[in-house]
Amino acid sequence: MVVGAGVAGLVAAARLAREGYATTLLEKGAAAGGRAGRFERDGFRFDLGPTLLFMPDVFRAAFAACGASFDREVPMTRLAINYRLNFADGRALELSPELPPTLAALDAYAPGAGAALLRYLAGSARAYELSREHFVGKRIRSLWEFLTPRRLGALVGSGAFRSLHATATRAFGAPDLVAALTFQTMYLGMSPFASPELYRLLLFTELGEGIFYPQGGIYALVVALERLARRCGVEIHYNRAVDGVERSGRSVAAVTANGARYPCDVALLTADLPYAYRHILGERHRSANMRLTPSALLLYLALDERYPDLAHHEFLMPRELRQTCRDIFERGTFPDDPAIYLAAPSGSDASCAPPGKEALYVLVPVPNLRGGIDWTSRRPELIARTLERIERRRLPGLRARIRWLEARTPLDFAGTLNLHDGSAFGLAHDLLQIGPLRPDTRHARLKNVYFAGASTRPATGLPLVTLSAMQTVERICEEIPA
Ligand SMILES: Cc1cc2nc3c(=O)[nH]c(=O)nc-3n(C[C@H](O)[C@H](O)[C@H](O)COP(=O)(O)OP(=O)(O)OC[C@H]3O[C@@H](n4cnc5c(N)ncnc54)[C@H](O)[C@@H]3O)c2cc1C
Incomplete structure (x- = not known):
């Protein structure tokens, strides 16, 4: 049983079904997508939340794990220009994944800024690699397992304990350039002034890999995931707001929605985690008081x-x-x-x-x-x-x-x-709320209740909630085989 048909819920449901679990997906809304919903009227069509697609390799892996090709299911293009930044003094700067025009644009904006970016990007690429390898690419099982000398070395090497703003200021000097090359932390709902240097990896994902646009908009990803889930055998029910669970000892035997009872062997909750603890499980949980984006x-x-x-x-x-x-x-x-x-x-x-x-x-x-x-x-x-x-x-x-x-x-x-206190991106990503310190993907006592999505591990954003779903399903396969 999966609750919530956002991107995390769709990926998790498709993958669980593919692994042989009889899977039902219950969604409170009338359609899939959650934060990544769509709205259409009079021939105008809007992606409601996400508009920037990063890290396509994550989606490729998720589709491949369900026997499908992401590139065939979600045709997309890499944008020639990532974006244009308009400064308050009327000047502008265009950044692109092609380095030569980006370096030229930076040098035209501030002589020497191109060379500074090249040096800075080398560190950003390193932070990206370390983060993929040690912090988000693999499931974090526990604090103790996480604290290996290699991981601690990676934490130090990726800049987890240095200030992003201080590093960028040393690299670029001028506050407008520093703002232009650090504001990307706001995609994670973080202030660049309070972020660890580690988050310069976000600049690398944009400039090193690019920003992608699926034909038909971001919602094309949701449509493809829903199709994939159904093809894998998932039974999807919309307009079902899950409002509770039926406990049986240290397990959940069923979830309840709209007065009906849905028996389950495993409950995977992808509604926003603090909300899920409070309103679905009816429990107090530390996430209710954690810092939010x-x-x-x-x-x-x-x-x-x-x-x-x-x-x-x-x-x-x-x-x-x-x-x-x-x-x-x-x-x-x-x-x-x-x-x-x-x-x-x-x-x-x-x-x-x-x-x-x-x-x-x-x-x-x-x-x-x-x-x-x-x-x-x-x-x-x-x-x-x-x-x-x-x-x-x-x-x-x-x-x-x-x-x-x-x-x-x-x-x-x-x-x-149902986002806790209306926070758009979920729990914040400061050092005390990431890695093993972010709420776990399994309930501490109810042994068949799992979580995936933006407010659990590893983090928010479409690629990261996709990783979250994949990692939680792998855990379920290990702990409660089909
Ligand atoms: C404005 C905005 C812009 C963003 N821009 C980007 C971007 O450009 N790029 C990017 O990568 N990320 C972006 N993000 C972040 C990204 O959208 C989220 O991290 C991701 O969509 C979260 O997916 P999820 O499945 O974890 O949660 P959700 O999308 O919130 O899905 C949870 C689902 O659970 C359902 N649900 C809730 N309660 C219940 C219940 N009781 N019973 C049944 N169902 C329930 C909800 O209706 C929802 O469908 C943006 C987010 C926002 C809000």
Whole structure:
């Protein structure tokens, strides 16, 4: 039995069925995807959450483990330009996975910055390799097993105990360049000012491997996973909100949803872990009080006219990223000068909007519900402020081109997706909450209750929840053979 048809739940269900387990998947929503959902109206199509696909080799391995080819099931392209960064002083910088144009762009921006990036990337590649080998690529069984001299060496070597911001400042000096080459930690919901140097691996995944776009958008991955799960024999039920379990000694004998009882030998919960402990298992768990990643204000804008010079991915950098991060991560307020991410996919994929029009996605990192923003009363004002800023900084005449818009706030993350305190990316990834210190993928006492997904090991993000699902299924196969 798998609960939750997000990417982790779909991967886990397909793999369990492939391994010979009779597998049922229960999802509270009307469709698969979870955070990686999709929304369509009037010929405009939006990926609701993730828009950047990294680390395709992880998906290749997951599909291969279920007897399928990821490249055939999810055709995709590597974007020629990763993104354009727009700075507050009007200057811009384009980064791409082809090193020569990236180095040239950096040198044009600040002489010598290209050579500095090459030196910095060597360290980032090392952090990436060490992390894949020691921290996320293999299942972490326990703290004691984790603490081998090799792993401790890898922790030190990957920069787990050094500050990312300090290292990048030594490498690049100018604060705007440092911001441009460290803000990627925000994909993990981390402030670059409070992140370990280890997380420069994120820059390597982008510049070394690239950013990918599946034909039809990120949701094409979800569609392919759902198809794969069904092909492997998974029985999927939508509109089933699991609300409890039936215990039998140190096991769970069934889960309950919509007044029905679903017997199971194994329960694999992929709903957000702190939520699953509290609302499905009915338990207090330390995860309820752990540090959380922030949330996001999301706008989906149906535009009557495209902006032809808008890259697929763009960022409007704040004047001082440090102050913006302070507002989000420390003060819990809507930033005075927010960072804004824009995705305009119709240049890469004409099918996501009617001809000449754009399905513009806007993401503003904001505090989760532990912060002090009253989203019910302030929603209209914060949306208006965001649109005004985008119009002033990058897209003149934006508001006049909007046919309609939809928005999502942290309240929607909590209410619709059951994300703990509306945190968009799950538990935070500071040093005390990663590796063996992140909640385990199995319940401590209930021996047939397992977890996968963003708030358990190894981490958040589509590739990492895919790894999470794969590792948890391998554990189930070892501990409770089919
Ligand atoms: C705005 C945003 C942007 C992001 N951008 C990126 C990106 O560009 N690239 C990237 O790699 N990652 C990105 N991420 C992170 C990525 O989306 C997540 O890490 C990943 O999708 C989490 O998958 P999951 O299966 O662990 O959880 P979820 O997607 O949350 O799936 C859990 C599922 O469980 C269901 N559920 C909850 N409670 C119950 C219940 N009681 N009964 C039954 N079902 C239940 C939910 O409805 C949901 O379908 C982004 C996330 C967000 C929110």
